Amino acid sequence: MTSAVIPHKSATAPARLPVPLPLPSTAPAKAAHPHAVLDRASRAVLARLTGGVSPFSIQSVWQGWALNLARSPGRQLELVERAQVNAGKVGVLALSHALGREAEAPFRPRSYDHRFAHASWDMPLFALWKQAFLATQDWWEAATDNMPGLRPQDADRVQFQVRQALDLVSPSNFPWLNPEIMEETARTGGRNLMEGTALMTQDLIQTLLQTKRPAPEGFRIGIDLACTPVEVIFRNEMFELIQYAPQTKTVRPEPILFVPAWIMKYYILDLSQQNSMVRYFVRQGFTVFMISWRNPGPEHADWSLEDYRTNGIMAALDVIGAVVPDVKIHANGYCLGGTLLAIAAATMARDGDDRLATITLMAAQVDFAEAGELLLFVDENQVAFVEDFMWDQGYLDRPQMTRTFASIRAEDLIYTRAVNRYFLGKPDLPTDLGVWNGDTTRMPARMHSEYLRGLFLENRLTAGRFAVNGRVIALKDITTPMFVVGTETDHIAPWRSVYKMRLFSDCDLTFALTSSGHNGGILSEPGHIGRHYRIGRRAHGDLYQDPDTWFENHDSIEGSWWEELSDWLLAASGPAVPATSRPAVRRSPDNATNAPGRYVFD
Known part of the structure; x- marks a missing residue:
């Protein structure tokens, strides 16, 4: 009604206001064959297990990439040479540090990648970990670049999937490799890890129960936000x-x-x-x-x-x-x-x-x-x-859409935020746009x-x-x-x-x-x-x-x-x-x- x-x-x-147009009929459609229903139910179970990500889609693009690379010996040689060049650049940086000399970093993160923004990442040992990761990232970007016979869309998807895998193993994600986490742990006596664990527990409970977090003080809808009369x-x-x-x-x-x-x-x-x-x-x-x-x-x-x-x-x-x-x-x-x-x-x-x-x-x-x-x-x-x-x-x-948008900029929207919350113990500072962004549909x-x-x-x-x-x-x-x-x-x-x-x-x-x-x-x-x-x-x-x-x-x-x-x-x-x-x-x-x-x- x-x-x-x-x-x-x-x-x-x-x-005179018009009568609202009727919504679609709720009359039941023609029943599908039981075998078709069984098939779809089976696929739905698999979709739930994978969070809505198709393993067949992933397999097909990787198979196409591998087959096209296998028939391209010139491209293989190019990638071997690139690996040698990248390793040489990191080696020169390591040698310069060993001799106590200043050296310019050969690789730089993307403009929106803030994982290595802390000054301690430029210290010799940590700089090598950072540069080794960025060199690996650079090589994989070249390896998954477009090649003859491979659809550009498939090349982009392989590159995206590689980026997701590399982001997972970035040295910035591990407390024993991240100098910022080490410094904060030493400064607070480990309090940052305890506070981060509390924040992680809150997030885990919210994810499992699919509850909506109440708006923080000063960001209430109808009072502070959406408040134009x-x-x-x-x-x-x-x-x-x-x-x-x-x-x-x-x-x-x-x-x-x-x-x-x-x-x-x-x-x-x-x-x-x-x-x-x-x-x-x-x-x-x-x-x-x-x-x-x-x-x-x-x-x-x-x-x-x-x-x-x-x-x-x-x-x-x-x-x-x-x-x-x-x-x-x-x-x-x-x-x-x-x-x-x-x-x-x-x-x-x-x-x-x-x-x-x-x-x-x-x-x-x-x-x-x-x-x-x-x-x-x-x-x-x-x-x-x-x-x-x-x-x-x-x-x-909401979780499926949120993951999709966040994964596009996983470096910043997923991993930087996770490090700040769970290892540095820094809760998200509320903003009007941030509160709205979490109010998904x-x-x-x-x-x-x-x-x-x-x-x-x-x-x-x-x-x-x-x-x-x-x-x-x-x-x-x-x-x-x-x-x-x-x-x-x-x-x-x-x-x-x-x-x-x-x-x-x-x-x-x-x-x-x-x-x-x-x-x-x-x-x-x-x-x-x-x-x-x-x-x-x-x-x-x-x-x-x-x-x-x-x-x-x-x-x-x-x-x-x-x-x-x-x-x-x-x-x-x-x-x-x-x-x-x-x-x-x-x-x-x-x-x-x-x-x-x-x-x-x-």
Whole structure:
């Protein structure tokens, strides 16, 4: 049973909320053959034992790598020579230390690898351990580099798996090889190890019981985070629609609808007061609405991508149209929310629905041929394995997604954190972004399977094979102006992949490239020290420019790209009207919940 909040009716245009669109039928599908059910149950058990990682996928890429290397004697000789050169470099460093001479380290860790940042790693004995590890890492990177006959994707996956194995045996992970741990143990008399053991016990209990850690003091949702004044004006089984209270005397006629990804809680866009994107745009004189997705459970396993479009974005547009009638809407999609918004906008264009004033896509991909390191986890074997895993429980749970994202930067996100907590006894310092990052959600089985297969694996959206209601949609049908944002160090939605919206669209499009990564680049409020961006406009009819050429032709600008988006939206909006002329909202008795709603606490 769904419920909705009914706003006061306008004197000039009656505001009537639509009935929420029905969710998928729960009627049982045709029963599978018992033998097929047995097979799937067996595969689901194996998937649980491996944490959703397909051993067949791992075996196949290693077999392909080994066979191609075996038939490449020149490559083998090259690797032998590289091993000799690397060993020689480490040997020269060891000899220099033995003679008491200064010598430059031949190998350096990656910029995001902080395992060897402590100054003691430059002391002679520890420096040799560090350099031996980095030399081994360098050799394996060369050994697993692409070679003729091996698919580049398979080479990348072998390299990734090697990196995971090497990270596990890094000398920084062992107390008797890590000088920082030795120094701290001597300084505290071993108290750091006792405190680290306590932290490890807490983490182990939380992992086994799958409990959610309460937010630390000063980071409570609705009080410290997600604290911009709001009203929940609509709720169905899939989302709540939040309307933010105006903070200016006048507002622009066209409201903004934010569509976050359903893989995240919406308050990434309304964190603390100083970095809330919502608060910023409310203070710029916009009426802002936000979708707060429900965290699905096993009973929602059959929710599909189409359900998220119809019962999510389209339902929200219908509600906003009733609350603020006779005006177009600025739509803003973040991450997967942006991908879904692009699908919705292309469908609306095909069907002659012109309710969108502008479209903003933040770190959102529409083409997945260059989707970055997440492609390391996607092939037919792995997708089938994940489908069996989800068939068993009805959704992809938080631990599986957390491990996937963390493993991409295992050096820093897994091992550096583990050393700090369990050997140095340093608890994680709470931050607003860190608290949000730990507040993860689930993904319903059907939707996630459609997403992995239809978008990631088969790339249907830009290949002209993505159908909505039985008819193919095309991004080039969109004529609404777009503002597309990429982030420089994004490993979830690489900026060159995000940039490809310019390739598959013909509308007036502004592209902004901001510093930092997938989340930090979006949270780039005015006054944030060290932030910069590049920006350029592609008018309708202009020729395509490749991303690297675009990058070279657009200078870096210090500051926040939020101001550019605000100016762009203001230019696409009508004259300001008194904020009091907007229809007020009220909550019906059956919907009486305090802001910021129910679903954000699921």
